[in-house]
Amino acid sequence: MASERRNDKALAVTLRQRAPIPLDVNFTCNAGELLAIVGPSGGGKSTILRAIAGLVTPSSGRIECNGKTWLDTETGINLAAHHRSTGFVFQSFALFPHMSARANVEEALPVEASLKERRRIAEELLARVHLAGLEERKPSELSGGQQQRVAVARALAREPNVILLDEPFSAVDEATRKKLQSELLTLRQTLNVPILLVTHSLEEATLLADNICLVHHGKSLQSGPTQTVLNNPASSQAARLIGHRNIFGGEIVAQLPEAQKTMISWAGHRVEADYQPDFTTGSQIMWLVPQSGVILHQRVRPSKGERENPIAGEVIECLKAGDNTRIALCVSGETDPLALSVPTHVAERNSIRIGETIQVSLLAKAIHILPD
Amino acid sequence: MDWTALWISVELGLWTVLLLLPLGVFLGHFLAFHRFRGRRLLEAFLAMPLVLPPTVIGYYLLTVFGKGTWIGQGWEALTGGPLAFTFEGLIAASVIANIPFAVQPMQRAFEAIPPEVREAGMCCGMSPLRLLRRIELPLAWPGAVTAMVLSFAHTLGEFGIVLMVGGNIAGETRTISIAIYDRVQAFDDVAAGEMAAVLLVISFVSIVCVLTLADRIGQRHGK
Numbered sequence: 001m002a003s004e005r006r007n008d009k010a011l012a013v014t015l016r017q018r019a020p021i022p023l024d025v026n027f028t029c030n031a032g033e034l035l036a037i038v039g040p041s042g043g044g045k046s047t048i049l050r051a052i053a054g055l056v057t058p059s060s061g062r063i064e065c066n067g068k069t070w071l072d073t074e075t076g077i078n079l080a081a082h083h084r085s086t087g088f089v090f091q092s093f094a095l096f097p098h099m100s101a102r103a104n105v106e107e108a109l110p111v112e113a114s115l116k117e118r119r120r121i122a123e124e125l126l127a128r129v130h131l132a133g134l135e136e137r138k139p140s141e142l143s144g145g146q147q148q149r150v151a152v153a154r155a156l157a158r159e160p161n162v163i164l165l166d167e168p169f170s171a172v173d174e175a176t177r178k179k180l181q182s183e184l185l186t187l188r189q190t191l192n193v194p195i196l197l198v199t200h201s202l203e204e205a206t207l208l209a210d211n212i213c214l215v216h217h218g219k220s221l222q223s224g225p226t227q228t229v230l231n232n233p234a235s236s237q238a239a240r241l242i243g244h245r246n247i248f249g250g251e252i253v254a255q256l257p258e259a260q261k262t263m264i265s266w267a268g269h270r271v272e273a274d275y276q277p278d279f280t281t282g283s284q285i286m287w288l289v290p291q292s293g294v295i296l297h298q299r300v301r302p303s304k305g306e307r308e309n310p311i312a313g314e315v316i317e318c319l320k321a322g323d324n325t326r327i328a329l330c331v332s333g334e335t336d337p338l339a340l341s342v343p344t345h346v347a348e349r350n351s352i353r354i355g356e357t358i359q360v361s362l363l364a365k366a367i368h369i370l371p372d
Numbered sequence: 373m374d375w376t377a378l379w380i381s382v383e384l385g386l387w388t389v390l391l392l393l394p395l396g397v398f399l400g401h402f403l404a405f406h407r408f409r410g411r412r413l414l415e416a417f418l419a420m421p422l423v424l425p426p427t428v429i430g431y432y433l434l435t436v437f438g439k440g441t442w443i444g445q446g447w448e449a450l451t452g453g454p455l456a457f458t459f460e461g462l463i464a465a466s467v468i469a470n471i472p473f474a475v476q477p478m479q480r481a482f483e484a485i486p487p488e489v490r491e492a493g494m495c496c497g498m499s500p501l502r503l504l505r506r507i508e509l510p511l512a513w514p515g516a517v518t519a520m521v522l523s524f525a526h527t528l529g530e531f532g533i534v535l536m537v538g539g540n541i542a543g544e545t546r547t548i549s550i551a552i553y554d555r556v557q558a559f560d561d562v563a564a565g566e567m568a569a570v571l572l573v574i575s576f577v578s579i580v581c582v583l584t585l586a587d588r589i590g591q592r593h594g595k
Contacts, residue, residue: 050491053491053495054494055494055495080494082494082497082503083497086495087495088492088495090491092486092488094488094491095489095492096489096493096507098510107493107496108496108497110497111502157496158497
């Protein structure tokens with residue numbers, strides 16, 4: 001669950017199906033919270049949003065929002081899309097091409113409102129997304145960023161019970177994306193409804209979301225506060241999804257509560273990690289060390305860090321990527337490479353080249369143990 | 373120049389278009405947005421008039437419209453007159469023969485609407501009817517125009533079905549294409565030539581109208 005306690009306006013979602021797109025997700029998003037659904041492309045993220053909006057019906061599931069049941073396959077409740085109060089921003093914006101920006105927003109306003117009232121509200125909403133003066137333009141006469149703003153204004157027009165954003169920044173250039181992201185951060189402070197953001201970008205999720213839900217092949221692997229999930233992946237699959245490369249198998253060989261250490265045997269090496277009591281001695285585990293926890297020993301001047309889990313390895317990859325150099329080491333007894341990144345000037349000063357053997361330290365406090 | 377025959381053709385064309393417009397919208401919409409078993413069979417059945425010789429369609433319709441069938445009897449009970457060899461029978465035959473000309477452009481036009489645009493409409497709270505009125509029909513309108521103009525032009529030029537179902541009754545079922553045939557049979561080349569030229573002009577203007585309207589509406593929709 002992304003949130004431990006559900007407030008009255010929360011969105012609670014449980015979806016399961018095998019085909020056509022496998023789904024196995026369960027999460028809650030409170031009003032005022034922004035939950036990012038993160039995972040690789042084609043992993044079923046958009047299908048989750050579409051199921052919430054009522055555009056597809058999963059074979060099994062339950063969706064509750066603002067105290068109302070939108071879907072319950074057990075009791076046969078399945079509200080049509082137009083009866084669910086959602087504000088959906090599509091990846092392609094999906095504006096009505098034959099209508100002006102103002103008419104696009106007006107279409108989402110309640111039909112009971114008078115024409116004058118609808119016009120006033122639409123213009124207010126467009127002004128709120130910085131589009132005052134462009135109300136009469138057709139979507140084809142607007143830039144990508146402006147179209148996205150119209151889509152946001154249209155999504156807000158219904159005063160929806162949930163806002164669904166499906167990769168809303170993927171179709172605009174980098175500069176516009178940053179601007180729109182800032183605008184979303186400002187806008188969300190005024191919205192007291194659950195907001196769901198589908199994205200494949202962890203960076204975007206980290207920037208915008210309170211909570212994240214990692215989704216892979218339609219299955220939610222882990223959800224929770226963004227920093228907690230990023231720092232403590234619950235499985236090796238979740239860790240890979242977050243972008244960790246240094247994930248290895250091992251065995252717990254000793255638990256030392258007095259010294260606050262957990263000892264791991266890894267490919268013939270003994271690795272010392274900060275105490276992680278959930279694992280018993282002798283259990284097979286996976287463990288990871290972020291690249292920031294792999295410290296290069298200076299070849300010319302040994303540092304203090306070399307005493308902490310010193311590991312030697314042969315450089316098998318050395319790639320300059322801007323100011324940093326990405327290095328991969330082949331460690332004896334391990335088939336997967338150990339990756340680290342150092343500033344390019346450091347790599348040059350230490351004459352790191354493919355074929356050379358170098359030493360690194362694995363910081364004990366950075367090592368995170370995962371169930372096998 | 374047989375002005376009565378021309379008027380009968382135009383009247384027949386207008387009735388056909390009037391009746392086919394709702395039918396084409398309904399069937400085109402249904403086929404574009406619904407997936408069901410036997411969809412291809414239904415599409416093939418509706419497309420039959422495109423490939424069947426008009427005389428074959430005419431023969432079947434004449435059989436079905438006859439006094440010995442429940443359709444023929446039902447019509448006679450309802451209106452007091454027969455369906456075969458009457459203007460009403462011609463309208464029914466013309467509507468059936470033009471179904472593919474109306475349904476297919478409508479279906480393609482509905483299919484060309486990006487799915488997210490329809491979905492966005494639903495998420496804006498639009499009921500299916502409002503979605504049709506506000507989004508689908510305005511966007512599929514070029515298809516509807518094409519369907520109607522093609523049906524009209526095709527009705528003006530129809531010969532085989534008209535002859536089979538309507539015969540050649542002056543002032544009742546003799547359309548302009550039958551009248552041309554009639555004049556050629558009577559070696560009246562001048563009248564036949566005049567009428568053929570009128571049909572040629574109407575057909576050409578129809579096609580130009582379709583292309584121009586499609587362009588204009590396309591531009592209006594920001595395509």
